[in-house]
Amino acid sequence: MNDIRKQTDRFFGWGRNRRRWLAFAHDLVVIPLAWLGAYWVRFNLEVVPSDLWQSAFTVLPVVLLVQGSTFWYFGLYRGIWRFASIPDLVRILKAVTVSVIVSASVIFLWTRLEGVPRSVFALDAVLLLLMLGGSRMFYRWHKDRHLYLREGSRALIVGAGQAGELLARDMLRHPDSPYQPVGFVDDDAGKRGMEMHGLRVHGPCERIPDIARELDAELILIAMPAASSKEVRRIVEICEQASLPFRILPAMKDLVSGQVSVKQLRDVRIEDLLGREKVLLDWEAIHRGLTGHTVMITGGGGSIGSELCRQVARLGPSRLVILDSSEYNLYRVDLELRRDFPPLDLLVCLADVSDADEVDRLMRSHRPSVVFHAAAYKHVPLLEHQARAAVINNVFGTRIVAEKAAAYGCETFVLISTDKAVNPANVMGTSKRVAEIYCQDLDTRTKTRFVTVRFGNVLGSAGSVVPLFQEQIAKGGPVTVTHPDITRYFMTIPEACQLILQASVIGEGGEIFVLEMGEPVKIAYLAEQLIRLSGHKPGDDIEIVYTGLRPGEKLYEELFHDAEQLTETRHPKIRLARSRTVASESVERAMKAFQGAVESADEAGILAAFNLLVPEYSRNNEEPAAPAGATIYSLNDARNAKRDS
Numbered sequence: 175m176n177d178i179r180k181q182t183d184r185f186f187g188w189g190r191n192r193r194r195w196l197a198f199a200h201d202l203v204v205i206p207l208a209w210l211g212a213y214w215v216r217f218n219l220e221v222v223p224s225d226l227w228q229s230a231f232t233v234l235p236v237v238l239l240v241q242g243s244t245f246w247y248f249g250l251y252r253g254i255w256r257f258a259s260i261p262d263l264v265r266i267l268k269a270v271t272v273s274v275i276v277s278a279s280v281i282f283l284w285t286r287l288e289g290v291p292r293s294v295f296a297l298d299a300v301l302l303l304l305m306l307g308g309s310r311m312f313y314r315w316h317k318d319r320h321l322y323l324r325e326g327s328r329a330l331i332v333g334a335g336q337a338g339e340l341l342a343r344d345m346l347r348h349p350d351s352p353y354q355p356v357g358f359v360d361d362d363a364g365k366r367g368m369e370m371h372g373l374r375v376h377g378p379c380e381r382i383p384d385i386a387r388e389l390d391a392e393l394i395l396i397a398m399p400a401a402s403s404k405e406v407r408r409i410v411e412i413c414e415q416a417s418l419p420f421r422i423l424p425a426m427k428d429l430v431s432g433q434v435s436v437k438q439l440r441d442v443r444i445e446d447l448l449g450r451e452k453v454l455l456d457w458e459a460i461h462r463g464l465t466g467h468t469v470m471i472t473g474g475g476g477s478i479g480s481e482l483c484r485q486v487a488r489l490g491p492s493r494l495v496i497l498d499s500s501e502y503n504l505y506r507v508d509l510e511l512r513r514d515f516p517p518l519d520l521l522v523c524l525a526d527v528s529d530a531d532e533v534d535r536l537m538r539s540h541r542p543s544v545v546f547h548a549a550a551y552k553h554v555p556l557l558e559h560q561a562r563a564a565v566i567n568n569v570f571g572t573r574i575v576a577e578k579a580a581a582y583g584c585e586t587f588v589l590i591s592t593d594k595a596v597n598p599a600n601v602m603g604t605s606k607r608v609a610e611i612y613c614q615d616l617d618t619r620t621k622t623r624f625v626t627v628r629f630g631n632v633l634g635s636a637g638s639v640v641p642l643f644q645e646q647i648a649k650g651g652p653v654t655v656t657h658p659d660i661t662r663y664f665m666t667i668p669e670a671c672q673l674i675l676q677a678s679v680i681g682e683g684g685e686i687f688v689l690e691m692g693e694p695v696k697i698a699y700l701a702e703q704l705i706r707l708s709g710h711k712p713g714d715d716i717e718i719v720y721t722g723l724r725p726g727e728k729l730y731e732e733l734f735h736d737a738e739q740l741t742e743t744r745h746p747k748i749r750l751a752r753s754r755t756v757a758s759e760s761v762e763r764a765m766k767a768f769q770g771a772v773e774s775a776d777e778a779g780i781l782a783a784f785n786l787l788v789p790e791y792s793r794n795n796e797e798p799a800a801p802a803g804a805t806i807y808s809l810n811d812a813r814n815a816k817r818d819s
Contacts, residue, residue, distance in 0.1 A: 198246065204305045205241050206234055212297035229290055236284065237277050241302075244273035266306050274299045329353040330391040332382065332409055334360035334368075334375045337423055338397035341439075342371050356389045379409060383416040394420040395439060410442055414706055442707050444640060444700065455676050456745070461489060463544065463586070463679040470495040470542035472527050472575055473549030475503025477632065478590060480510075481671045482546055487511055493519040495540050497533075497549065499526045527571035530578075537578040544678065545579045547572060548590040550606065557602045558725040561780045565768055568605035569612070573765070576613055580620035588678045589613050591628040591686070597790050600725070604784045604791045608764070610686060611787050614753070615761045617684040625681035627674050628751070629689035632667045639697060643704045651716035653701045656723050661694040676745055690747040756787060 213230050217223075248269035278295045281287065329345070331338045338358055345351045358375040359382055360366070365375045376385045386394065394413050398405065406422070413420045421439045469486050473479040474496035480503070483496055494511075498504040501524055508522045521540070525532040527549045550568050551557055557564045572589065579587050591610055594603030610626050617624035631639075639662075646653045670689065677687040702712045710716045723729065741750045764786040771779030784791050 198242075200309065201245055201306060202238065202242055204302070204309070205238050208298055208301035208305055209234060209237050209294075211301050212294045213291075215297050215301070216291055216293055226291070229285075229288070230294075233281050233285065233290060236280055237298075240277040240280055241273040244276060245269050248272070266310075267303065270299055270302045270306065274302070327353050327392045328356045328390055329393050329395050330357055330359060330382070330386050330389060331355055331373075331395050331397050332359045332379060332413075333397040333401075334358040334362070334365045334370065335398070335400075337399050339370050341395065341397045341423065342373060346371055353393070353395065356391055357385070359385055379412055382409075382412050386416045386418055391416075391418065394418055396420060396422040396442070399423045406442075419709065444704055444707065455672055456679070459679045460675050464489045464491055464675070466490065466492050467543040468493040468495065468540055469544045469546070470497065470536070470540065470579075471546045471548060472497045472571075473547070473590075474498050474522075475500050475507050476548060477667055478671060478674075479546075479548040480507045481667045482548060482674065483507055483511060484514075485668075485671050485675060486546075487515045487518050487520075491518075493521065493540065495536065495542060496520070496522045497525055497527065497536065498522075499524070499549070526567075527575050528566050530574045533574050533578050537582040537584075541582050542579070542584055544586045544588070545575065545584050546588045546590065546674070546678070547575050549575075550590070550609075552592070552602060554594065554600050554602045555724040557605075558600060561601045561605075561777050562772055562775055564601050564605040565608075565772055565780055568602070569608050569768060570772075572609040573612055576616055576624065580616060580622040584622050586623045586625065586678055586681075587613065588674065588681075589624070589626045590674065591626050593628060593630040595628060597792075598788060599792055601784075604788050607788045607791075608784065610753075611756050612761060612765075614684050614686070614755060615758050619758065623681060623683040625677060625683070626686040627677045627689065628686055629665065629670055629673070631662050631664050632670050639700065640704070643701055644708075647705060647708045647710070647716060651705075652719040653705065653716060654719050654721050655697050655701050656721055657729060658696075658698050658720055660697045660723070660729050662697060664695055665689070673745075673747060677748055680743055680745060680748065686751040686753050687743070688749045688751050690749060761787065 210230055213226065248265055274295050281290060331342060338360075342355045342358075345353050345355050355371075355373055357373050358365075358370065359377055359379055360375055361378045363377070366377045368375045382394065385391075394416065396406070396409055396413070398409070401409070410420070420442065422442045423439060464486060469491045471479055471482050471486065471494070474483050475498035479496075479498070483494065487494060496504065496507060498507075504522050504524055508520070511518060511520055523532075523536055525536070527533060527547075549571060551560075551564055576587055576589075589609060591606050592603065594600065595607035595610055596603070598604040598607055610628075613624040613626055616622070643653050673689045677689075681687065698718065701718050705712045705716050705718075708716075712718055741752065743750055764783055767783035767786060768780065770776075771783055
């Protein structure tokens with residue numbers, strides 16, 4: 175007996191499709207009820223004549239067979255009653271219409287409709303729609319009713335648009351959701367007073383603290399994935415006044431598969447507040463410059479370098495060569511790229527850019543068409559007392575990689591520079607400015623296009639203030655800021671790398687491109703926001719301590735020198751800095767001075783060599799010297815001289 179039962183279950187799929195069979199059984203009961211009910215309604219809910227009643231029972235098997243088969247054919251049992259919706263009702267309407275027409279046709283061919291009033295078919299259709307659709311919607315209402323009564327954190331949803339509606343629907347559909355929606359808030363006056371899923375739309379957003387208090391909300395959910403960072407910042411500041419925790423849906427581009435659900439909710443990040451508008455790139459030009467080419471990235475294990483590796487890998491280079499001196503960083507990026515891009519021809523090289531022999535071997539073996547030079551020492555206070563190391567890595571390393579690239583036919587060389595190279599007040603910035611000058615000079619003497627890209631701080635990069643602040647907050651503080659008025663420019667790592675790629679195909683050679691960084695941000699504001707986002711109050715829970723400017727640290731960052739004339743390019747977020755050029759003889763003389771000072775470990779000699787190329791360099795936050803003898807040359811003049819040579 176048990177074997178027969180198992181075989182039956184296997185044949186009908188009872189274990190897998192229990193709900194489907196129960197729904198089908200329900201409809202098989204509804205069909206005769208609707209058919210016989212149609213006769214009763216036809217006669218005004220009075221006694222049906224016996225001959226007509228007999229005819230109704232005679233043709234009932236035909237009606238049951240035809241309509242049951244039609245309902246199955248139209249897939250009425252593929253959906254789940256718990257999630258019955260308008261499309262399900264439309265499907266029922268189609269199935270009922272077809273089933274009534276077919277059953278009427280069959281009965282006509284069989285009985286010529288003797289004893290079957292024609293109005294019965296119309297009444298049958300109406301009753302079927304009411305009974306089939308009504309039962310399903312009642313079941314959904316019954317289930318959703320229980321969801322409203324379930325336990326869960328009472329959540330006020332900010333944003334009554336599509337994302338907010340989908341978020342509320344997802345919470346109501348899932349019994350295990352940790353949130354119970356209690357209402358919406360929206361600035362759109364046209365939506366106020368309306369209801370979605372039984373939840374009222376309140377507003378405006380300025381009243382979030384009051385509305386949250388009126389609705390007894392326990393947290394706030396921000397469902398505005400298309401909002402700008404400025405708008406998100408405004409909403410977050412209002413939410414902070416409510417003294418309630420809040421979470422946010424990520425930007426639309428970051429939503430997994432574009433789906434809105436409770437699982438997508440996350441804590442608000444500093445990128446949400448300081449983020450920028452989406453960067454539009456000329457991907458066609460970028461593909462032409464990188465797809466199918468051998469690309470080398472130095473410093474490929476660092477924050478900027480590793481993101482460059484990811485973005486270049488997506489473009490399909492013929493080979494990607496990654497150079498880095500950090501074993502762990504190189505291992506990590508190698509593991510990630512081989513996992514995410516299996517077809518990629520990838521070569522990782524554990525080497526230092528100051529190792530001329532190794533760089534020569536790599537350039538000779540692979541002959542890259544494009545080189546992104548991101549390898550550099552960048553920690554400002556540390557390098558103030560390590561000028562020799564800064565020159566060996568940032569200056570000599572750049573010279574070696576640039577010269578070898580040009581010697582082996584590299585088409586484009588992109589130097590990743592920094593805003594600290596402008597009016598430098600520290601060793602790090604000055605060493606990067608020397609690297610800029612050297613690449614500009616090399617551009618006039620070789621066939622390789624040398625392009626420099628200069629930008630400010632990137633959020634979350636190694637050694638930046640954000641990871642430091644987060645670590646300090648996790649330990650309970652205090653958060654250390656050097657000065658209450660210190661400001662910095664910020665952009666995200668992906669945006670910086672995308673603009674680097676764009677600049678690499680814009681440049682004709684010799685340019686210094688400056689990335690548009692937006693408005694500078696006070697570091698104190700950054701610290702306060704990170705404390706708030708961690709659920710604490712600045713000054714009460716976690717103190718902010720001002721420690722004073724560090725050696726070589728500037729109060730304000732500059733993206734270009736006063737003598738540099740910024741001009742527009744064909745990309746709105748990339749500017750061209752027409753910087754002073756230095757004669758090749760002066761560059762060579764300074765390089766010899768660097769070489770002698772490095773070999774003798776003469777720190778004073780290194781600083782003196784800095785001033786040969788960067789007269790505006792001043793230590794310890796002194797007033798920068800005027801660039802004596804500086805001359806602004808037209809880039810076109812430089813390119814003409816290059817072609818003539």
